[in-house]
Amino acid sequence: MKIFGYQVEPGTRLCEYVKVGELACFSDIRIPVLVIRGEQAGPTLWLTGAVHGDELNGLWAMRRLFWDLAVKDLRGTLVLTPLLNPMAFLARSKISPLDYLDMDQQFPGNPQGLYSERVAHAVFSELRDKADYVIDFHTLNHLFSATPYTVSKIVPGAADSTNKTALSMTRAFGVYPNCRVDLQSASGELPGATSGALDILCMQHNIPCFMAELGGGGRWDEPVIQVAYEGIQNVMVSLGMLAGEPLAPRKQLMITKRKFLRSNVGGLVRMAVEPGSFVPAGGLLATIYDFWQEVDRVYAEQDLFVIAACFNPVVSSGDRLAFVGYEWHEAE
């Protein structure tokens, strides 16, 4: 098989760069591509990371897994593009200073477009033809700490089997909290635009895909990297690419409604809750101070599951304090 024009024989691995653009200072813009092709035939699982340039934990999980997996143990092919947005990565930023576009709103991309649209096109046109399954790795932004969770979307236009397979992949990944977002009823619930997102485009092309949200951005978070490292292998086991049993927890939380909680005042926040915890209605979430006094206390208006909490204490009115689930069920 060929990936980005590189021939990959059974029982071999590839570690290469793909040129996706050029800079004014005469350097090429390149993205890394790592492939392991097992000796036995099987599906192609494609992992993508750092489409937002400061979201780094998935990148390291992929790198570690690439060198730990033995080709003789693998059925099928694992393709890793751990760094989709090198210009944003260079700027330690979610988006690139070349065009200020969110690359995860540009798929399927445009070969005649701006930098982010061109990279999106280069990656998606290859992935669309080669991938049977996709996992897209993200993090919350660098101001937050977060418990690792998955997001699978019910995408209008995708086959029922695609929506079901994406869900079973998230379950196999094996983290406790999982967000299930029905795009038909999710208007206003998600942050920002959702069209042009890689996971949605994959689903519309009937390539089962989910997002794994791995902690906060701008740092290595070793426990979260380990969760991703094990989660990828769990999914590979569930797809028949590796032998063994997936190590999913017996109970998992399926969050069907979620939202950001925002501060109404400015000041210095001390969060009273940790990501990954439940807070009953009326429970204290955060206290905000100035240099003389408490200026506000924020309480839960309903039972909540805290997905992510503000890590940086600086808040202005309108800033996000926490990302929470407020409707969920447990699934076995």
Ligand SMILES: [Zn+2]
């Ligand atoms: Zn992201």
